Amino acid sequence: MAIIKTAIVGNDGRVKDESLPTRLGAGQVLGLVQAAKSPDLLIVGAVTLDGSDQVMSAGVAWPDGTPGTLTITSRDANGAVLAYNITYGSPVTKTFTQPTITRNANGAATNVPQIVVS
Structure with missing residues (x-):
């Protein structure tokens, strides 16, 4: 069973989703989605490589300094990234x-x- 949450933006322009670490403005959430479109720019520290020396996972630092992890979930036969998750x-x-x-x-x-936020 999947649980789907909806973020509600109040009159103050802030997201009212209790699962966010702080009450982020709608623009801040959109900014995180934009950052997620270029995961290579978020990578910091150690990187885990596969047998072909391609990134499998890595630590990330979001523009606001929040830590996370990048995980590549799919590549094509030439090694191009097809899908990934960033926490x-x-x-x-x-x-x-x-x-x-x-x-x-x-x-x-x-x-x-489009990137999906959950």
Whole structure:
């Protein structure tokens, strides 16, 4: 059974979702989604590599300094990233998931689904 939470933005422009570490403004949540679109810019510290020396997971620091973890969940045959998750907080309070990206035969992205926040 999945539990779906809805974030409600109040008159003050703040998200009223009790699972957030602090009451973030809607613009701040959007800023985190934008940061999640470029996970390589968030990586800090040790990186775990697979047998082909490609990143499997790594620690991240969000623009606001909050720690998290990047986990690559899918790659194509050429090693291009197709899907990943990035956590926010310690303990984790949010997960940003990039659903599977579609790439053409040349490896160019042809469909990039929106990042899902849970």
